[in-house]
Amino acid sequence: MSDFKGIKVISRLLFMALLLGTFFTSRPAFAAADGAQKIGVVDYGRIFQMMPETKAAEKSMQTAKAQTSQELGKMQASLQTAVQTYLQQKQKTGKSDPAQERALQGREENLRKVAAQKSQALAQQEQSLILPIRQKIDATVAAIAKKEGYSMIFDKNVRVYGDAQSDITYKVLDQLKIK
Structure with a gap:
């Protein structure tokens, strides 16, 4: 059971990292597209x-x-x-x-x-x-x-x-x- 919790925590961390990575890498493209910077x-x-x-x-x-x-x-x-x-x-x-x-x-x-x-x-x-x-x-x-x-x-x-x-x-x- 403890192995399942560990995998669940790691999965959540990876998902958050992927989500944040996608947000930060796509943000400059959005900023450039609308002329913000x-x-x-x-x-x-x-x-x-x-x-x-x-x-x-x-x-x-x-x-x-x-x-x-x-x-x-x-x-x-x-x-x-x-x-x-x-x-x-x-x-x-x-x-x-x-x-x-x-x-x-x-x-x-x-x-x-x-x-x-x-x-x-x-x-x-x-x-x-x-x-x-x-x-x-x-x-x-x-x-x-x-x-x-x-x-x-x-x-x-x-x-x-x-x-x-x-x-x-x-x-x-x-x-x-x-x-």
């Missing part, structure tokens, strides 16, 4: 690279990075000169100066801190330059998606499969007036 893709990276604002932001960042590099280079050269001078003095006299060594270590630590601060400031500046560009692209993609009835837009580079008709990259470029 329209999915598109966009080459976000390509649009981002073609934006005139991106080129201006890159130029601004190159200038800021060059200026920062020059400032840090001057600080490093000054520290190296001080270290070489101290080492020459130490070699001549044969005595080390703990106070001067601590001062040089302090300058080295200060150089590291300044470099970290400048690196963080550059990253923040880059984000402040990039954010408005991304917002502009996002707004344009959203406007086209709403206008043309897309329920979802994915980045073209993360899709597994998609036909060319679902790609709205050129529509975004046209609306942004980018050639």
Whole structure:
């Protein structure tokens, strides 16, 4: 009798699995047939690279990075000169100066801190330059998606499969007036 109950439970589970499988596999076909979901893709990276604002932001960042590099280079050269001078003095006299060594270590630590601060400031500046560009692209993609009835837009580079008709990259470029 217990074997019969076990078979009955397994039969019910298989029937439910079959029923759910049929429901989930046929659901997308129904959704596509009545136009419930329209999915598109966009080459976000390509649009981002073609934006005139991106080129201006890159130029601004190159200038800021060059200026920062020059400032840090001057600080490093000054520290190296001080270290070489101290080492020459130490070699001549044969005595080390703990106070001067601590001062040089302090300058080295200060150089590291300044470099970290400048690196963080550059990253923040880059984000402040990039954010408005991304917002502009996002707004344009959203406007086209709403206008043309897309329920979802994915980045073209993360899709597994998609036909060319679902790609709205050129529509975004046209609306942004980018050639």
